[in-house]
Amino acid sequence: MLPEIVGRDAFAALVIRTDYDDESAWRAVVAEVSQPWGLNGEYEARVHLVDDPVWAGAAPDAVLGVVERDEELSVVFVADKVTMRSAHRALLALDTFVEDEDLDPMYYQELIDSPPAREFRTTPAAVHDVHVNLAIANLDFQDFTEAALADPEGVLRPMG
Known part of the structure; x- marks a missing residue:
């Protein structure tokens, strides 16, 4: 069973x-995601890294099962096999939003017919753009998914 994540700053x-x-690929991810971000690097990178072998091989659904209890979290980034093997170290971004169980039947049918994407790939340099914009509801997950899909490699790059 995967452990609960504690001590994460919102x-x-x-x-x-x-x-x-x-290990060197992981260090490259950590180095890139820890860099200041924004148009001129004006913002400090704030990141909570979970680097515990108990998470080895955890599937996206298992990760979501643990993090869904954090009501202030709108996205989680996973450094998986694809991340470690790709040149751009693209992390898997997972949507943590859980639909309300009392959905309007028409809306529910729309979700069944064409469910929104719940994941996309992003470079470590774009993590903070995604995290902050989702946290303040400036953009929604689908906006980032569409931007990633527009990239020839299907990877979201830093904005601006």
């Missing part, structure tokens, strides 16, 4: 490592 992006095959 303003810190959550990055969970699930692949332990390449």
Whole structure:
């Protein structure tokens, strides 16, 4: 059973490592996600890293099962096998939003017919753009998903 994540500052992006095959790749992810961000690097990177082998091989659904209890978290970033093997170290961004159980039947049918994407890939440099904009409801998850899909490699890059 995966442990509960404790001590995360609400303003810190959550990055969970699930692949332990390449330590240098992980260090590269950590270095990039820890860089100041914004147009001129004016913002300090705030990130909560989970680097515990108990998470090794954890599937996205298992990660979501743990983090869904954090009501202030709108996205979690996973450093998985794809992350560690890709040149751009693209993390898997997972939508943590849970639909209300009392959905309007028409809206519920729309969700069944065309469910919104719940994940996309993002470079570590774009993590903070995603985290902050979702936290303040400036953009929604679908906005980022569409931007990632517009990229030739299907990866969200830093904004601006």
